[in-house]
Amino acid sequence: MLSVFNAYFTNEKKKINYFCVYTLLFLVMAFFVYISFIFSNRSLVWDEDGMMQHLKALIYYSKYLRGIIKNLIFNHKLIIPDWDFNIGEGSDILTTFHYYVIGDPIALFSVFIPVRYMQYFYSFSSILRLYLAGISFSFLAFGTGRKNRYGIVAGALTYSFCFWAMYNSARHLFFINPLIYFPLVILGIEKIIKDMKPYLFIIFVAVSALSNFYFFYMIVLLAIFYTLVRLAFLYKKDLKKAFLMLIKIGINSLIGVFLAGIIFLPVLNIFLHDSRMTSSTQKFHLFYPLGYYSSLPSVLTTSNISFWLCMGFGIPAIIAIFVLFVKKKENTFLKTLFIICVIFTIFPIFGRLLNGMSYSANRWSWGFALLCSYILTSLWENIFSLEKEEYKKIVFINIIYFLICLFADESRELATYVMTSLIFIALILINIKLQKKKISYKYLAMLLILIVNVINISFWYFSFDGDNYVGQCLENSKIEEENTYNEINLVKDVNKGKSYTRITGRDLRRNANVLKNVSSTQYFWSISNPFLNNYRTLIAALENRFFLYEGYDDRTTPIELSSIDYFLCKSNDDKGIPYGYTLMKKENVKSVLINQAKEDLKAELSVDKLSKEQEEIINKSFEEESYALYKNDYALPLGYSYDTCISKKNYENLDPIQKQQIQLEAVEIEKNNSDIKELSKKKENYSIPYEISCESENIVITKEGFITTADNEKVTLTFKGKANSEICLGFENFDFEAISEYDLYFGDELVDPNNLYNKTNWDLLSKDQQLQMKKDKKFYKYTQGVEISIISSKKVKKTLEYIKPEAMFSSGRHDFVVNLGYNKKPEKKIVIKLPKAGRYTFDDLKVYCVSMDDYENKVSKLKENVLENVQMDVDKITGTIDLKKKKILVMSIPYSSGWSAYIDGKKVDTFVANERHIGIEVYEGFHNVEFRYSLPFKFEGALMTLLGFVGFGLMVIVRKICKNKSINAHNCDNTLTVVES
Numbered sequence: 001m002l003s004v005f006n007a008y009f010t011n012e013k014k015k016i017n018y019f020c021v022y023t024l025l026f027l028v029m030a031f032f033v034y035i036s037f038i039f040s041n042r043s044l045v046w047d048e049d050g051m052m053q054h055l056k057a058l059i060y061y062s063k064y065l066r067g068i069i070k071n072l073i074f075n076h077k078l079i080i081p082d083w084d085f086n087i088g089e090g091s092d093i094l095t096t097f098h099y100y101v102i103g104d105p106i107a108l109f110s111v112f113i114p115v116r117y118m119q120y121f122y123s124f125s126s127i128l129r130l131y132l133a134g135i136s137f138s139f140l141a142f143g144t145g146r147k148n149r150y151g152i153v154a155g156a157l158t159y160s161f162c163f164w165a166m167y168n169s170a171r172h173l174f175f176i177n178p179l180i181y182f183p184l185v186i187l188g189i190e191k192i193i194k195d196m197k198p199y200l201f202i203i204f205v206a207v208s209a210l211s212n213f214y215f216f217y218m219i220v221l222l223a224i225f226y227t228l229v230r231l232a233f234l235y236k237k238d239l240k241k242a243f244l245m246l247i248k249i250g251i252n253s254l255i256g257v258f259l260a261g262i263i264f265l266p267v268l269n270i271f272l273h274d275s276r277m278t279s280s281t282q283k284f285h286l287f288y289p290l291g292y293y294s295s296l297p298s299v300l301t302t303s304n305i306s307f308w309l310c311m312g313f314g315i316p317a318i319i320a321i322f323v324l325f326v327k328k329k330e331n332t333f334l335k336t337l338f339i340i341c342v343i344f345t346i347f348p349i350f351g352r353l354l355n356g357m358s359y360s361a362n363r364w365s366w367g368f369a370l371l372c373s374y375i376l377t378s379l380w381e382n383i384f385s386l387e388k389e390e391y392k393k394i395v396f397i398n399i400i401y402f403l404i405c406l407f408a409d410e411s412r413e414l415a416t417y418v419m420t421s422l423i424f425i426a427l428i429l430i431n432i433k434l435q436k437k438k439i440s441y442k443y444l445a446m447l448l449i450l451i452v453n454v455i456n457i458s459f460w461y462f463s464f465d466g467d468n469y470v471g472q473c474l475e476n477s478k479i480e481e482e483n484t485y486n487e488i489n490l491v492k493d494v495n496k497g498k499s500y501t502r503i504t505g506r507d508l509r510r511n512a513n514v515l516k517n518v519s520s521t522q523y524f525w526s527i528s529n530p531f532l533n534n535y536r537t538l539i540a541a542l543e544n545r546f547f548l549y550e551g552y553d554d555r556t557t558p559i560e561l562s563s564i565d566y567f568l569c570k571s572n573d574d575k576g577i578p579y580g581y582t583l584m585k586k587e588n589v590k591s592v593l594i595n596q597a598k599e600d601l602k603a604e605l606s607v608d609k610l611s612k613e614q615e616e617i618i619n620k621s622f623e624e625e626s627y628a629l630y631k632n633d634y635a636l637p638l639g640y641s642y643d644t645c646i647s648k649k650n651y652e653n654l655d656p657i658q659k660q661q662i663q664l665e666a667v668e669i670e671k672n673n674s675d676i677k678e679l680s681k682k683k684e685n686y687s688i689p690y691e692i693s694c695e696s697e698n699i700v701i702t703k704e705g706f707i708t709t710a711d712n713e714k715v716t717l718t719f720k721g722k723a724n725s726e727i728c729l730g731f732e733n734f735d736f737e738a739i740s741e742y743d744l745y746f747g748d749e750l751v752d753p754n755n756l757y758n759k760t761n762w763d764l765l766s767k768d769q770q771l772q773m774k775k776d777k778k779f780y781k782y783t784q785g786v787e788i789s790i791i792s793s794k795k796v797k798k799t800l801e802y803i804k805p806e807a808m809f810s811s812g813r814h815d816f817v818v819n820l821g822y823n824k825k826p827e828k829k830i831v832i833k834l835p836k837a838g839r840y841t842f843d844d845l846k847v848y849c850v851s852m853d854d855y856e857n858k859v860s861k862l863k864e865n866v867l868e869n870v871q872m873d874v875d876k877i878t879g880t881i882d883l884k885k886k887k888i889l890v891m892s893i894p895y896s897s898g899w900s901a902y903i904d905g906k907k908v909d910t911f912v913a914n915e916r917h918i919g920i921e922v923y924e925g926f927h928n929v930e931f932r933y934s935l936p937f938k939f940e941g942a943l944m945t946l947l948g949f950v951g952f953g954l955m956v957i958v959r960k961i962c963k964n965k966s967i968n969a970h971n972c973d974n975t976l977t978v979v980e981s
Helices: 002-009 015-033 035-039 049-074 093-097 106-112 115-143 149-160 163-169 173-193 199-211 213-235 239-259 261-273 290-301 315-326 332-346 348-353 365-378 388-407 414-431 436-462 476-484 488-494 512-516 530-538 556-560 591-605 612-621 656-662 741-746 759-764 767-778 855-862 938-980
Strands: 042-046 473-475 502-505 566-570 581-588 626-632 639-642 644-647 667-669 691-693 699-702 705-708 713-718 725-732 735-738 786-792 797-802 816-823 829-834 838-841 844-851 868-873 876-883 887-894 899-903 906-908 911-913 917-922 925-933
Touching (some): 002 015, 015 035, 015 115, 015 149, 015 436, 035 042, 042 049, 042 115, 042 476, 049 093, 049 106, 049 115, 049 173, 049 473, 049 476, 049 512, 093 261, 115 163, 115 173, 115 365, 115 476, 149 315, 149 365, 149 436, 163 173, 163 365, 163 436, 173 199, 173 213, 173 365, 199 213, 199 239, 199 261, 199 938, 213 239, 213 261, 213 332, 239 261, 239 938, 290 315, 290 388, 290 414, 315 365, 315 388, 315 414, 315 436, 332 348, 332 365, 414 436, 473 476, 488 512, 488 566, 488 581, 488 626, 556 656, 581 591, 591 612, 639 876, 656 844, 667 887, 667 911, 699 713, 725 829, 741 759, 741 767, 786 816, 786 838, 797 816, 876 887, 887 925, 899 917, 917 925
Parallel strands (some): 502 566, 644 667
Antiparallel strands (some): 566 626, 581 626, 639 887, 691 713, 699 705, 705 838, 725 844, 786 797, 786 829, 868 876, 876 925, 887 917, 899 925, 911 917
């Protein structure tokens, strides 16, 4: 039987046999890897980013594509919208969704999938990507001369099921795409070096650029490193040949990039201006924290992750790496690449470089997986033909590896020991002596070890008995419920007939509004509008991430100037509602499901009516789904106007609350070059005096802030607030430095000012306590942030999440204003809860009291002249305005250079108003106003693509001419030879 299989699999004339075996093995492994999901009826949709971003993006994209096709078929018009008013407060479609779906070839098939089945397509497409990654690897192996099919299939399966792939298959499915593209890019480079057709390289450079700019950036850098090393080995000291080959590869690369220009150029533009790219304030560190290096041995073979370094390579690949370095004078090219990758993992500068210089993250480690899988394929036969001394060295290396795992604190775990045991088992297998014709038995046994190895890694991570990651993924049946029954329905119900609505609130389902065609201040997409983020920075908004925010911390003025119609919050969290909002209704958004659950229980019990206790149990299980809807009584329309302005220069001299409040009276613009009146009013001081106190000896108040020597301490600010006002707490230049317990005993007065801890107290601790404190000190993370709770006397509670500049996702901000809500009666105190021992420092701490006494009059003035008869169409807004004098019309649409404005058909200049919105000057009289949006660099990108096709066509023609000339020359030489003879 085995001989029949071996003959079938190794038949060199039928490559299809290989792919059939690969497919069968892949399906078997996929079944066991995802068995926890299958039997629990769970999707591969992670309940965080998976549900909130990826699945919603896929659903949006499918609807978007169907809308384009519908217009084309029924209206005979090709309409491709560039802007959607319902992505946050309004955003560009391509640059928002390119990171997820637009440009991804597999996502195109979502156009055929009904929304109710999208989660099944999502899970299927995730596993399909793993399968295609193995196919791409196989093409690379065959294309670079690898012959042994057992080695190739082992490498392909190692690559498809490396932990990066498995981890992201149920987390960020498009993170798998570079595993598909990169092997074919490398194969394309090899073809160019061998003077073969460059078409594969050009096509997959284009596909990579179209699919995801973020990973395309990594693919480019890794391909450059690969090419430089490859040419250095190939041409050695012949720099001229190496340079000419580099130029040749570079030209083909440019053709690929140009082909993708229609998407690539607009996306490049937004990436270069994205807040996460332009505002990085991370410090440079020569090394990662010690805990990172301590975890590296286990990261190599298990499901451990550190700074996005995901490896979990198969056991055969680990043995192949050992073999690589045991054979001293062989495979120096692969050794060099491996050493380079190791260096990349050791120093955070490379993680930062390959992550666009934003922060250190090893999201390039899929490239390392490709290299290790290729090493396995290349050295497959060497593994089974080791000399005795080589075998001893490898056994010794594995013993050393085991000891390192044993003594490295962060690698000392059961999963690591299981993996090292599997390596020993594999080494015993290798050493078994068999006849040469039966070597395939060893190959099959090693494949079996690989399969067991992969299933083992997946078990430790996915299963309910392991890390229970499957528990973080949503049940298939729940996903449609989440998308169908949510708080946005409350707005849709009361707002029937109105074409455009904008909401804000608390505890809103992230991005739920996008699928319901409702605009929201809530936003959670990786690429965000830099003008909105700049405004949030200037007013020191509470939320500290550029790509994730719920609104403006319920601050009345910012949400008013955003033309908010409704405010939503949980029914049991209705304190601190902004000024001017009236409760419309409270409703459980899952009421349909509640009624269905009651009917199901009646049927199950065969009763006509449930008891009060039974109904109460069902109601209680859904109580967190009850929302309150408030209407803004003073809502501004989409377009309102100012007759007064303040220049950016004067605006920047204000504190965050002054910056916020001044915009009720004057529009802030870069520079006043017209006859619009400048604001001459003296700036108002909103800060009020307070007294600060604490009752614990574990906290010391200093000029620089607070020092706490214990967790969960608090300080209290008392003051005399004002009636009918909003109260806020402001931190200027806030920072936090955690203090380890060990430092409390052996630090200086900056750590323990009251000298509560000393060596005598240390000696009273048990040895276990001392050892744990030393370990915590050793593995201290410099990225450690803090979440501070701030509570008003009216029981309004807010959380300030401080993310240190060194940490992932940090905005680098240190200034924060925390809004504790509006109240008719004066506030009297604020309690600050400090959850961790440490040093909380700031330059200033202010209590702001913002009166609402004159709020209605200021809003009424903005409403005097507004844009009326507003019509919103694809990439267009039209309306009319009647002015008695020249004013600045502000549209509460996030500013983008893609917006152009026309007054009575004549184009006028647009500018940034109030740091985030679109502004235009309008003269007195009645005017028709029109705003049009066109994606920036769309035309230039289309031109790039056209030039790319021209370049590609010329290359095909030139190659064909050269080929014909070569054939003719060859025939001529043959003819001369015949004549001479």
